[in-house]
Amino acid sequence: MEVVVVGAGVGGLALAQGLVANGVRVRVYERDSGPRQRNQGYRIHIDDTGGRALAEVLPPDVRRRVVETACHPGDLLAGFDSHLAPLFEQTFPVTDPDAVGAVDRYAFRRALMTGLDDVVHFGHEFVDYADTGDGRVEVRFADGRTTTADVLVGADGVGSRVRARLLPDFEVADIGVRCVYGKLPLTDAVRAHVPAAFLRGFCFASDGSGRGAAFAPVLFREPPEEYGDYLMVVFTGTPQALGRSDEELFALDPRELWQVVVAGTEGWHPSIRAIVAAADADSAFPITLRSCTRIEPWRTGRVTLLGDAVHPMTPAAGAGANTALHDAALLTGALSGGGPLVDALAGYEREMIGHARQVVADSLRRAEQMFGTTAVEPAAPADRGPDAP
Ligand SMILES: Cc1cc2nc3c(=O)[nH]c(=O)nc-3n(C[C@H](O)[C@H](O)[C@H](O)COP(=O)(O)OP(=O)(O)OC[C@H]3O[C@@H](n4cnc5c(N)ncnc54)[C@H](O)[C@@H]3O)c2cc1C
Structure with a gap:
């Protein structure tokens, strides 16, 4: 079986690591021209869900690289008014010296690329896919190149073009x-x-x-x-x-x-x-x-989705990357477990959607508390900002 992943972000790379470790052939296509393009560094908090997923999918050398390039774990969550009068405080004792509590997105992606030189192909902007008629999927890129695979995974973030093709009515608010x-x-x-x-x-x-x-x-x-x-x-x-x-x-x-x-x-x-x-x-x-406000199941085929592509959410719960890692671990299990492919993908989609619905609802609740907004309007389709969130 051959898997093509569109998007070398947090989720796509974790999936590729898991598949390679399980002997599944995988290629990742990323639109950026190289790993250094754009100012991509910002802090991502890794919670227990993300930590467990990393432990599941990463081989020991890659896991070590992630730990080495992560941040020293923090132990505080606190709120203040604008004059720094404390409003609330929560502390978290750090017990594991190898904990991955937070990462810089750029350093994290570099660590997740360890050993994937022949797997990740930069400068490939996905534009469309089509059924080949013989059970495979043809994947098309902006410069006219094409490739085929047994499974296509859209891990191409909040502005996902794979999702736009698969679920044209999906709303991002x-x-x-x-x-x-x-x-x-x-x-x-x-x-x-x-x-x-x-x-x-x-x-x-x-x-x-x-x-x-x-x-x-x-x-x-x-x-x-x-x-x-x-x-x-x-x-x-x-x-x-x-x-x-x-x-x-x-x-x-x-x-x-x-x-x-x-x-x-x-x-x-x-x-x-x-x-x-x-x-x-x-x-x-x-x-x-x-x-997103709703994630509805779709008819399972050879194209599936992972991470922000299928459950874009506010960063208020610090859970977007962690949920993408959770998806990557689930999909690794589904694609390397043997058995009929469509059943495996259907199982993945069911579990992924069930989990993501809860996290999205929590992130909307927290955004309301944090920003005091409840207004949800259909979003403009245009990509904005370095990661187009
Ligand atoms: C400031 C900020 C802070 C955040 N903090 C946290 C946090 O603390 N904890 C947390 O869990 N989450 C956090 N998030 C959210 C987190 O960054 C995302 O949820 C996570 O990156 C999603 O991973 P992904 O792999 O689904 O998508 P991404 O990491 O966005 O990766 C998508 C990839 O697909 C590529 N791509 C897009 N379109 C195409 C195309 N057409 N063809 C080929 N490639 C394409 C992109 O270039 C990108 O590399 C934060 C986000 C922001 C902006």
Whole structure:
């Protein structure tokens, strides 16, 4: 059996590792021209679900690489007002020195690519697929190249074109919140001025008028060549709270965009102002928060979906990547277990959808608590931002 995966993101790469380890032939096609393209680094919290899935699919050498390039685990989740008065605090004792509590997305993907040089093919933008008539699927790329496989897996993220072809009525809703993402490189001088809590885990400050800012440290065990430790800074609000329409916000260059954050945090605690002033404005990018509201089963065939492609969700529960990893472990089991292919895929889809429905509902609930928005409108189809979330 031959499997083609579209998308070398978190879920597609974990699936490829699992299939290779189980002796299943797999090729991954990614539209980026190489692993270094775009500014893709941001912090991803890995929870127990994601950790278990990684332990299931990764061979020991790849798992070791993931641990080595992960962050030192944090032990805090805390909320503040915009003057840093504490609102709530939860601590998590770190007991396992090899724990993968958080990763940088770029470093994580590089680690997941370990040993997959001949499996991952960059510069292949998927555009369409068709039934070959003899039980295989033909996969078509933007430059006219084609390939065939027994199974096609769409792991191509929130703007998935595989999903658009398979489930044309699938709706991805705009939850009404925009994020401006940025980073503060953590030099020794900067570190001394960052509130201690911000270096311990995920902290969220909000000014009570619909604007908020999240801070979370990326303290590498072993940093990538390209950059070192940083503090992730994510400013959030509705277009009204940010004082910019989408047309304005998404037309700004990174430095202009960061000025929206500088203006939005005026009057906040001096430590937050100092972080925002010192951040790397060139790394700023905007994101529209989107979520699916319904995931309905479809008639199982030779094309299936995984990760954000089938259950895009808000990042409020920190669960999108973890759910993609969970899918990868499930699908690895289904495709390497023997037995009739369509039954195996049907079993995967049933279990994946059941799990994803719960996580999406939880992420919508948490987004409501965190951002105070309930409005859900159909999202514009255009891709926006580096990962088009
Ligand atoms: C700022 C931020 C913070 C987040 N924090 C967390 C967190 O703490 N915990 C968590 O669990 N999740 C988090 N998430 C969500 C998480 O990043 C996603 O859920 C996860 O990356 C989804 O994995 P995926 O493999 O499904 O898709 P992706 O990782 O998005 O990968 C999709 C891949 O497909 C490729 N692709 C797209 N279209 C095509 C095409 N036509 N042809 C070929 N290739 C294509 C893309 O280039 C990409 O490489 C966060 C997201 C953001 C933006």
